[in-house]
Amino acid sequence: MVMEIVCPAGTPAALRAAVKAGAHTVYCGFNDETNARNFPGLNFNRSEMRDAVSFAHQHGSKVLVAINTFPRAGDEAIWHSAVADAETCGADAVILADLGLLDHTARTHPGLRRHLSVQAAAANADVINFYADTFGVKRVVLPRVLSVPEIAAINAETEVETEVFVFGGLCVMAEGRCSLSSYATGLSPNMNGVCSPASHVDYSEDQGVLDARLGGYLIHRVDKGEPAPYPTLCKGCFTAGSQTGHLFEDPVSLNAEQLIPQLQKAGVTALKIEGRQRSKSYVAQVVRNFRAAVDALEAGRPMPEGMLARLSEGQAMTTGAYKKTWR
């Protein structure tokens, strides 16, 4: 069975590009705080979502709607209506993280397939089986802190499908529990759908030296000609004592393309590409690359060499936790 490629789309144009490039499945979100990529100019209104699902279905692709932030007390109706509207739009599944929202969806939309977001940080078989038994979750997106043997161990103990990230921004924190962005800006991916919200980011370049500030704090300074990173605190360059460096994580992107055969052997169902904040050009290039890789695997051909370095943060790539060399 061909491994499923799950691709990001921040706009209807990106969704169409993903489908044209061969995405089996596309994930996207509504243009509000219910999804973890709530950036200016991104995402879908209800009408766009309906049209996007229709376009994808016409061409044999599925659409998953990410409703993966944590509802604010007193405002749960915003998240409830997002679930209802995703079902009305014809979405093939919703990607959820919050226990209350999972419960609400299981009770009031039993026919709507439920996936567990990476934001739920479900990293062992016991908790995954709990989500499946209690809320009927059919698939879990695994956090980016597991090695391939750990993923195989999970798959040996659960019937729930597993989806793993293979390319894109590398979040090294326990997702759904990281509050770094909140400390600097008051906004977080968990509650507001934004890690390092653009409204709090300030760049300035002077004689080729680029400074990035988040919430007024200087978090990067790169010299002329050096690649620029995203303005996230976890990839920030800090001075502590006498040492200056990337204390949490280097600014690199995940690329597990060459590990796809091992991930298949570990029982993984779907391969997820990060990047709903990226352009349709990125989406098309990455989807084509990974579709070629899984098709080659299925046909018994060697894995093609990737051409994706330029699209990567820091223009550098890592296999992340899958090989555990960075811990």
Place this chain on the structure above:
Amino acid sequence: MSDPHITIPHCPAPLAAALRLVPLAPLSLSLTVFARKIARTSPGLFQRLGEYRQTDFVLDPVDLPIVLCLNPNDGRPKVTLTRGRGKGVARISGPLAALLGLVHGAFDGDALFFSRDLVVEGDTGAALALRNAVDDAELDLAQEAARLSGPFARPVQQLIALAERQTGLCLTRPEDAVVW
């Protein structure tokens, strides 16, 4: 691992030199008319700008002696060319080829940012909204220019194609690759 560095072409020096002499007022007026025509065919672009529909943007092609000041003006955009730094709350700077490549969806904005071919200053949220709105609009400036040229559409298209070949600038929207 592939080489992450691709070269973004720079605008030919004679064109840049000519822009030092050209009167900018008629050019600004022409670009405003052009932008308003595009606005009529791409209303979604302005909806996607959200709270930034009336924001002053500065687009700075670093290989030209001018900058382009753009106010979307809630769907009736106004374009002003100037030889100074221009005034705006958000500034996007890069070679003309990079800016045109973004408009036509040929390049990824984040990748250009990583490689330092693109610099964003001022209101990052506004710059991001503009980039995302333009990316979704799937604009083709050459096609729009040809459409506005009436009976001269064909020679205009041929001229643009020639200019694209000669300069390496991305003047048209590349076709999406389709697997079906």
